Amino acid sequence: MLSIDEQQRVLILSTLWKIAMNQPEDPEFPSLGIFKCMVSLLHKSTNDKSWVLDGQNIYIPYYAAHIVGSYTMNSLDFAEKAVESGVIPPLLDLLRGKISWVEQRVAVRALGHLASYDSTFETLAVHEEEVVKLTMGLASRCSELVYNEFVSVKDTNLRVNYHKNLITRGFGGLEMENRKAEEWASQIQCWSLHLLNCFAVRGRSIDLICNQDFLKDLSSMWGGLVNHTSPSGIGLIRILCYTQSGRRKVSESKEVIECICNLSRSSDAWQYMGIDCLLLLLHDMDTRYKVLEVASFYLLDLIELRKLGERSKVGQKITKALLIDFKNGKSRIKIPEIDRILKQIWVTKVDKKRRERSMSDEKLEEKRVMVNLIKQQANNSFWLGDIETAVEKYTEGLKLCPLKLRKERIVLYSNRAQCYLLVNDPDSAVSDTTRALSISKPANSHAKSLWRRSQAYYMKGMAKESLMDCLMFINAFVTVDKRKQEKIPYYAVQMIRKLMDSTWFFASAKSKLSNESNSSSNGNSSNEEFTKDEMSGLYTILEEPMIRKHKEAVKRKLNKYGKQKDSFMALSI
Structure with a gap:
């Protein structure tokens, strides 16, 4: 691959990328050593600046990383072969921003797939602190990165040509470029959250991810524009709330709690995740009283919620969580506002319901x-x-x-x-x-x-x-x-x-x-x-x-x- 003409090389790589995207579980090319080939191309791209900037070679790191990500998306065997072939070091170079945000997008995607499997996760976890910090930074600033370096450049002639070509595949003008750039920036964020989730779900780097500034950013992150199944920032916050350290950190930010509360009183598809987070925080006695004063005001409006999607008795669970301190019609909490809310819940869900049965x-x-x-x-x-x-x-x-x-x-x-x-x-x-x-x-x-x-x-x-x-x-x-x-x-x-x-x-x-x-x-x-x-x-x-x-x-x-x-x-x- 390194010895052939650069135009032929890019043409072959783009064809391999299409095959990998359409047939990610086909073993033909992985068995022929495609990962070792991609590693060589990635190393050449990140270590030889004059080579990667020569003609169409600039497209090579993007396609190479994308091919790795596509083949490792659904197959543990392919992921293990990729790691054995040494794909992690050059992917980390791309994640560090050694070329541009376009290559960061495909690098974080590929690393996220490798982190999904236990056997390959451990190899990536050798670089745990750096990977987590880089990914947190990318998730927080990807919108600024893509906007400042691409979307805000109004003169299409001043935009990086290979970025435009990759985004639009040669079709569409300024409007198409902007729309696709927005999709790609959103994907960077979604795939970054997925990679962080791979660490958090294993109980790794919880304190690092729970940086207060990052938690505030996380609470405002939407799901994907294209990746509709991405649970946005609240998905990662919920994973953090399953750990004691995560609950403690989340409960310390009133701004984050208010964002979660607002989500719980919305028609967002992830409303149930906001409710889950609040219930986890309320059931933990170390965090309960830090969030109760804010959460009770919002959850009061949800105590009659019966079914939310596939979840049943949602309001009943909320009521039980709020009334833990409430016995026989009396609250043990001396804060007047919370006491009033708990009494109102008791009257609505217990006292009034009991009287109406007959x-x-x-x-x-x-x-x-x-x-x-x-x-x-x-x-x-x-x-x-x-x-x-x-x-x-x-x-x-x-x-x-x-x-x-x-x-x-x-x-x-x-x-x-x-x-x-x-x-x-x-x-x-x-x-x-x-x-x-x-x-x-x-x-x-x-x-x-x-x-x-x-x-x-x-x-x-x-x-x-x-x-x-x-x-x-x-x-x-x-x-x-x-x-x-x-x-x-x-x-x-x-x-x-x-x-x-x-x-x-x-x-x-x-x-x-x-x-x-x-x-x-x-x-x-x-x-x-x-x-x-x-x-x-x-x-x-x-x-x-x-x-x-x-x-x-x-x-x-x-x-x-x-x-x-x-x-x-x-x-x-």
Whole structure:
């Protein structure tokens, strides 16, 4: 391979890469010594700068590392052959950034596959501290790395040519390059997390991974744009929480705990992982009281969550974890706020449930009639602009409403949340909508509650959570009755457009680069508009009400709450 023409060499390698990707378990080339060949090419690439920069040789380390990663993806035998052939040292050179981020991407992928098997993990673990530190750094800064070195370079002629060619395979212009670069940066992060997980799941380097700055970065890492099964940063945090040292480190960061709590009250696919982390921390007496004050406030809204995906009795498990210190209706915790929350859980899940077991069908129907009457009174107050009275009436209805009347309670919670939105109380709106979504069947399926919680998160500046709820709302909206072929509401499309910039993978990298640029230009104020428009200032989206009754009167009276015209959605009736 080293003696043939460089163009032929690259052509052969790209063909071998396609074969490895499509037939990763075919033993033909591994048995012929392909790993030794790739090791030679990688060593030549990392040790002979003039050679690798000669013509098309620059493509060789990328393809060579990718071939190693593809063949070791599903086969222990191939992984062992690769390690015996000496692939780890040159892959580490690529991981160190000896060439560029493109080669780091395929190096961390290959090393992650080698670390997946016990027999090959030990060989890699010889370099444990360096590998873990390098991978942590790559996971944290990959978005800045790719953005600064590629995406932010607007002139396509100034971008590294072989990067462009590898990313687009020769097709597409600037837009395609940017989209693929985002995918590749996301893959770098996902594969870095996978490699770190291989150490953490074996109880290795826990204290090193639990660096407080890295934990904060970890708690904000999304899953993959392409690797949809990647559990994002929360997956690694959960692995850390299975160890005593990991729980202790995680519990020491209030910021990380709040991120986990926010995840537990969201419609993110990894919501259950956030709940798992909190339960692990609550069951450990060394960490319980460090997180209880924050976690109890969030978990209170989830105590009636029955099933979440394949997990059943989720709310029951949350209730047991919270009431460990609560015996016979009395709390042993002397912090007033926590004591209040625990008493509320006791009343809802134990006391009220016990009293309602003996309720007759006639009594239940009587309660239903009374609750509906109160709900109508609350609705009338709302449409007359008397929001405070509406809140009081919805609260009265909730206190009276039996737990069995699930649909009625969903409506009461969701309608009260709409009132809280109008009086600019997004925290209460998030709480009420979460309770409504917890008792909906299936969980997180009540469309209006999803939309209202999306608005509430938007008001709080929590773009990621708002986007997830908005996407779930659209999904629920268009699947209610497929025969009607409902169009996506315009106000939801508007919300998505506003949120995409804030949740863009490179959003923080763009902001940081812009701030640095402004600092270096003596306080130029050009970034002020960008920050206001794209990174903050989230507000409730305007929408047309579905119900026109008393429209003009409602507009006038709602204006006293500082809201623009029509900034509400029809109540669930």
